[in-house]
Amino acid sequence: MKLQNKKYLCTIPITGIIVSILVSYTTLYYEMEKQKIFFENQSSLIFNNIQSIFNNLDIINKNIALLFNSVDFISENQFNLFTQPTLTRYPFIENIYYIPRIEQKNIKLVEQQKRNEGYTGFKFRTFSKKNYSPSPITKYLFPIQYIQPYNVATSSLIGRDILTFNQVQKAIMISTLLGDATVLSPGKNSLYAFNSLYYGKESSQTYDQNIDNVYAILGFKLSPSQILKHIELPKFYVVEVLINSINVIPNNNNISTSFFDSIHMQNKSYTFNSQSVETKTIYTKNFFDYDLNFPIFILLLGFLFSYLFWYVIKTNVNFSLLLQAQNKVIESEVNEKTEQLEKQTKELKIAYENQLLATNELKSFSYSISHDLRSPLRSIDGFSRILYEDYADTLNEEAKQHLNRIINGTKRMGELIDSMLELALVAHKEIKHEQVSLSDFAHDIINNLKKQQPERDVDVVIANGLTINGDSALLHSVLENLLENAWKFTEKTTHAKIEFNLQSENNSESSYYVKDNGIGFDMNYADKLFTPFQRLHGKSFKGTGVGLATVERIIKRHRGKITVAARPNEGATFSFTLNNQC
Structure with a gap:
């Protein structure tokens, strides 16, 4: 009967918890469905904004290309005049480059012209070692001639062959084959875009789409952070933009993966000038950010009743056994610690006695060296000196040499004894x-x-x-x-x-x-x-x-x-x- 009562009491909190979970789940499911619809609308808006950015970039590229094709020679003032309004209007465009084609035979001549224009020591260069890749074209150089905005940071790019820049090399070669198309190129923490300008390219004429007909390349450097600002990314949203499966916008928010988070993801893609552009929108929301007051109240109330019933039943049955088990554990630990302390005390006492014995033996050894060894050594030295002083006149040179060796040997022996004694005592000196x-x-x-x-x-x-x-x-x-x-x-x-x-x-x-x-x-x-x-x-x-x-x-x-x-x-x-x- 008691067992049946315990089972009956246990079913009450369990039932309460189950009901609370069901109610909470129903409310949460409704909130999540609303959030899902909102997320899908936001994802579409973000995708449209990204698509609009790239379409605008294509239009900008073509408009500037038309301006360049309308003049015989592009001066620095003309380049600045054509590009500055674009930079002001579109803050996600970080830099614009004008990159003319130069034949190998004209390199020295062009370098001298740049020096005459005031660029002291000007020389065409490749990109730095960490970004370098050999140019696939040997008969032409494509050095950066103009850049906007021009400042200390960008001035170092002037004169560098863009075809030796490993991050954009492939995209530039593709752009020479696509004619009037903008080619995107993912870079390290940046996104680049390029458009080739051809000789004879007018609205009423046709032109050969190959690198021999390219007279210049128009380049853009885009800022991923400014692109995110332009699309006005909502809070808790993460957007990835993949160009040919390469992410050009790094994760801009941390994606939470905790137990209480829901994650929504949507991918959309389209083709931009033969290139695959995919946007991946990710949204996370913590369960507790929903309207969970009532479900949480039911859950907590159910947990509270469950805990109270479990505590009353379990405590009454096992309280005495728990105390006995704890007492045994404590007693066992106390005995074990006591034995360990006694053992350590004995070991320390033995170690101390051994150390004391070793110290006394060292002192005895030192005394033996100082007295027992020095006494005969002094006798040898003393008698050798007396022999040398009293009988030097009667000794031949060989005998004198032998006496000197004895005297010097006893002196060195004394020095060795002193050194050995000092070495032995220094380790034990207080x-x-x-x-x-x-x-x-x-x-x-x-x-x-x-x-x-x-x-x-x-x-x-x-x-x-x-x-x-x-x-x-x-x-x-x-x-x-x-x-x-x-x-x-x-x-x-x-x-x-x-x-x-x-x-x-x-x-x-x-x-x-x-x-x-x-x-x-x-x-x-x-x-x-x-x-x-x-x-x-x-x-x-x-x-x-x-x-x-x-x-x-x-x-x-x-x-x-x-x-x-x-x-x-x-x-x-x-x-x-x-x-x-x-």
Whole structure:
């Protein structure tokens, strides 16, 4: 019985919804039929306007052609006089062109005539590369001679061979065969029209319709946007005009395709001088733009009753089950999150302990290097020097050379130990943030280098006021390595020059560079440059091969990066970035 009552209660909102939908559909259907009739009338009007535009264009073309055929020579003043009234009356005509035919043998003569008329450096040209197509006619040129309106934008077209313009080439060739007919040519964001003018073309005479009898071409450029204004397109209407299946007027309104929109479409076509002209009119209207007050009221009322009945029945039956299911889900999620947190806490603790152990081992290793390795090294160096100083007179030259090699070897071993120790410790040293003057560091380093080698004349350029937030000792080590390398590798350069300056800067980071004109290197080996103990110049220059590796680690600790550009015997430029918010 309860089940039957539930079914009975469910049929009430369902029946209400069905009735509401039927009433709404009846009203909507009536409104849509009225709109359909109105749309068909508007489509016919739009089609007639488009047809009228092209017919008027044909008449305009023929009238101007008659004026041109009535005179022996078309001057610029005559062209302007014939065409300006047309441009004023028909705003959808953007430009009018007069394009005479010129034989190849007369090109130089005509070019010189144009130069004499004041067109300095005048020369016939083809259209630009993106619009260029080779002319199908080799014995003639058809350059644009006059254009209205003439302005800065259109002046660049003067002298260009219209037969090299790929968008209109085919239409022009067709126009030379159709005689007194206007030929339309779709272009990029434009529409063109052309009419060929023939020798001997008078009302009482016949003439040969071929390119050899064409003395000029009359061209028009039409504006699609002005055509739309001319036909007074209603709101929510979209019109496409297709010339030989090519759309010359892009979609002028967005066509809505939402669920609540109705779309009406009508196509009409006719033949214009052997060309197919088709207009496609599209109209969209949202259902809610109709008079839907009463149908919507019925629909909403039916939905409301349906929802209330469904809610009462469904809620009473499933409320307790829903609560139980939700509690289980929440409990399961809480347990899962708790386990994840405990697991992550253990992993973090283990990672911290491993890191602490690695740090202690590194410190122990560093201590071992500093004391256990240095002690025997000092003994070797000390006794070697005593032996050399006390017994130098009794030693032959070969023995002295051996002692010098021992002394130099212990010295280099000490340098390698220092470099290796610095490289190992720099990755774990705690960074102390403070405002650092890179310019002051650079000046101090260069002054020390000049004191060590006062005989060298090096042109050093250091920008002033370069500051950054970072670790003072580590950043000093960066500049010290880079500037000492620049100083070292310009030693054999006649006019040595070193430069340190700011390259670029923004809110997040600053970029600097150290540049020299020293011996440089081959960029094919640049990948070895920041690898410890890798040297590109062998024993030609002093060094341990650890300096640049140390520099890279320090810069990475400051959330930056370092790059290099170099050429053999042309110097090197080291560019590095430092984070401004370290």
